[in-house]
Amino acid sequence: MCRGNMLTRSLAATLLSLALQSEASAQTCFRGHPTPRCSGFTVLEFTMGGRLNQVTTAVSAYDPGATFYASWSAGYLQNVGPRWALGAAFKVVADDDGARYGPVLRYRRWLGPTWSLDLAPGLLIGGEKNYTTLRFPSATADIALNWGDRVAVLVGVDQLRDGSGTTGWEGHTGLRLGTWLAPLGMVALAILAGATYN
Numbered sequence: 001m002c003r004g005n006m007l008t009r010s011l012a013a014t015l016l017s018l019a020l021q022s023e024a025s026a027q028t029c030f031r032g033h034p035t036p037r038c039s040g041f042t043v044l045e046f047t048m049g050g051r052l053n054q055v056t057t058a059v060s061a062y063d064p065g066a067t068f069y070a071s072w073s074a075g076y077l078q079n080v081g082p083r084w085a086l087g088a089a090f091k092v093v094a095d096d097d098g099a100r101y102g103p104v105l106r107y108r109r110w111l112g113p114t115w116s117l118d119l120a121p122g123l124l125i126g127g128e129k130n131y132t133t134l135r136f137p138s139a140t141a142d143i144a145l146n147w148g149d150r151v152a153v154l155v156g157v158d159q160l161r162d163g164s165g166t167t168g169w170e171g172h173t174g175l176r177l178g179t180w181l182a183p184l185g186m187v188a189l190a191i192l193a194g195a196t197y198n
Contacts, residue, residue, distance in 0.1 A: 001159040031086070031179045032077065034110040040078040043089055043106070046182040047071045047154055049174020051095060066096030072182075073120075077106050084109050091122060091140065093158060095170075096173045100127030100158065104140065118144040124158065133163040144176055152176040 021169040029038035050067045075089025085108040092101045102123025111117060142156035154176045160168045179186040 007166070032108070032116070034085075035079045035082050035111060038079060038190075040076060040087075041149075042086075043069075043073065043075050043077060043149070043178065044182050045073040045152075045176050045178050046185045047174045047176040048185060049154070049172055052155075052171035052173055053155065053169075055064045062107040064128075069093075069095045069174060071174075072186075073104070075104075075106060082110070091120070091124075093127075093140070094126070095172075098127060098129035098134075100134070100136075100138075100140075102126065102137065102140065104142075109144075116146045118142075120144075120156075127185050128174055129160070129162070135161040135163060145175075149178040150181055153176065154197075 008112040027038060029041040032038065032043070047070060049069050051069050056081050069162040071094070072092045073089045075087055077087030079085045085106075087108075089106050090101070091104050093099060102122055102124040103115040104120045107119040109117045109119075120140075120142040122140050124140050125137050127134060127136070138159040138161050140156065140158045142153040142154055144154040146152035152175075153173075155173045156171070158170045158172070160170055162168075
């Protein structure tokens with residue numbers, strides 16, 4: 001009888017231990033990590049950089065002197081196996097000519113416990129441009145080499161379609177800040193902008 005109780009207690013303790021380990025390994029993280037550390041993770045990002053080119057058939061629709069580029073992105077990715085994660089985010093883009101926004105798909109390939117390669121194709125569904133009226137939806141895509149969801153180097157392209165039917169492609173590159181660095185970067189940019197315009 002005692003041996004049966006001990007076996008039952010041992011089995012219950014083992015099952016409880018496995019359940020706790022499973023729960024610990026299935027947590028949602030604020031900063032991305034591959035499995036088993038995180039089952040999924042949120043992304044909060046701020047990118048600041050410059051426009052690379054403005055390829056268009058109607059130069060009047062674009063300001064040739066506009067070079068500033070910034071974007072904000074927030075979303076969630078789920079680890080699907082030890083090497084990759086899938087998810088979605090909402091992206092807002094601003095430059096010297098105006099602003100655009102829309103949803104993007106997110107794909108992350110883990111290159112190790114800290115490094116990853118991020119792809120983000122999507123659609124811009126709204127916004128405005130200072131020099132012309134834009135038509136939506138239009139395409140957007142980014143690729144980034146990411147270190148620990150803290151800092152990434154990013155390149156990408158946005159499709160710009162104006163009311164006359166002209167389509168242009170705007171390339172951009174920049175430094176992307178993630179997690180707690182994203183709000184700090186935004187504050188730094190606001191301070192810099194305030195100092196510049198005073």
